Amino acid sequence: MILTVTPNTALDITYRVRTLRPHGSHRVSEVTERPGGKGLNVARVLAALGHEVTVTGFTGGATGRTVRDQLAGTAGVVDALVPVRGSTRRTIAVVDTTTGDTTQLNEPGPAITPAEWSAFQETYERLLRSASAVALCGSLPPGVPVGAYAQLVRSARASAVPVLLDTSGEPLRRGVAARPDIVKPNAEELAELTGSHDPLQATRAARRRGAHTVVASLGPAGLLAENAAGRWRATPPCRVHGNPTGAGDSAVAGLLSGLVENLPWPERLARAAALSAATVLAPAAGEFDRSAYEAFAGQVAVTSETSAA
Numbered sequence: 324m325i326l327t328v329t330p331n332t333a334l335d336i337t338y339r340v341r342t343l344r345p346h347g348s349h350r351v352s353e354v355t356e357r358p359g360g361k362g363l364n365v366a367r368v369l370a371a372l373g374h375e376v377t378v379t380g381f382t383g384g385a386t387g388r389t390v391r392d393q394l395a396g397t398a399g400v401v402d403a404l405v406p407v408r409g410s411t412r413r414t415i416a417v418v419d420t421t422t423g424d425t426t427q428l429n430e431p432g433p434a435i436t437p438a439e440w441s442a443f444q445e446t447y448e449r450l451l452r453s454a455s456a457v458a459l460c461g462s463l464p465p466g467v468p469v470g471a472y473a474q475l476v477r478s479a480r481a482s483a484v485p486v487l488l489d490t491s492g493e494p495l496r497r498g499v500a501a502r503p504d505i506v507k508p509n510a511e512e513l514a515e516l517t518g519s520h521d522p523l524q525a526t527r528a529a530r531r532r533g534a535h536t537v538v539a540s541l542g543p544a545g546l547l548a549e550n551a552a553g554r555w556r557a558t559p560p561c562r563v564h565g566n567p568t569g570a571g572d573s574a575v576a577g578l579l580s581g582l583v584e585n586l587p588w589p590e591r592l593a594r595a596a597a598l599s600a601a602t603v604l605a606p607a608a609g610e611f612d613r614s615a616y617e618a619f620a621g622q623v624a625v626t627s628e629t630s631a632a
């Protein structure tokens with residue numbers, strides 16, 4: 324199975340409003356509630372692609388129960404979430420249906436105690452034994468050590484399980500230094516990590532910091548990837564308009580599925596870019612428009628650039 328780790332799970336709430344105005348009062352035309360936090364989105368996309376996935380991380384309280392109930396109804400996803408005393412957070416995405424812009428509000432998440440963190444580590448070590456790949460995804464809730472991802476990367480490597488890291492800030496910086504197989508920052512996270520706003524330079528700098536393969540998600544421009552074998556760009560066939568929340572998570576699902584299926588890098592990137600674009604067309608993160616995905620999959624342009632240093 325593929326293992327996804329979401330320390331800061333969430334109940335993702337998406338509101339659609341006609342025009343979002345600061346200080347205004349809004350009528351919400353549509354509400355969706357889904358299990359969220361990046362790793363749960365990745366898991367739902369992987370399951371929709373036909374992969375067996377196990378999810379772990381923390382959940383608690385009434386929102387945690389809702390998340391688990393909804394996951395229980397998702398075929399292909401096994402719940403190995405660790406219960407905690409605190410309450411799973413909510414994240415709110417407000418989609419302005421006039422402009423198509425999305426505004427995101429993410430709660431910090433429950434405080435995790437040292438005993439809860441230890442319980443999680445035991446679960447993680449056990450799950451690694453039957454994992455073909457692992458993704459470490461999203462922010463860390465309060466109480467989890469800032470070097471947590473670095474530690475989880477090292478454990479995966481010690482167990483010879485390929486590991487992908489998708490986070491930001493200091494947890495990303497430390498996690499990259501632990502040498503994950505793949506790191507998938509967006510443009511902003513990559514610039515923060517490396518100090519460079521040029522994606523080509525920043526991708527190379529992130530490799531120098533320890534990541535074997537860097538896959539940068541560049542929004543509508545697609546993906547830029549670099550490893551010791553080369554550098555590729557994967558560009559979707561057209562610009563899509565919709566809700567971009569979770570597009571990066573779908574790219575992660577594409578990369579992981581390509582990894583366990585042993586696809587060559589250009590095919591993995593084409594799949595990841597197609598899934599990412601098809602997610603923008605879906606109402607919420609962790610979902611994608613299947614017919615758009617199937618159409619885009621054959622149309623993503625993957626170009627190979629000057630080989631990497």
Ligand SMILES: O=P(O)(O)OC[C@@]1(O)O[C@H](CO)[C@@H](O)[C@@H]1O
Pocket residue numbers: 331333335359360361364414427429460461462463568569570571572608
């Ligand atoms: O606060 P984090 O953990 O960084 O991100 C959480 C989150 O905004 O990311 C997903 C989209 O990638 C949402 O579904 C989700 O709730």
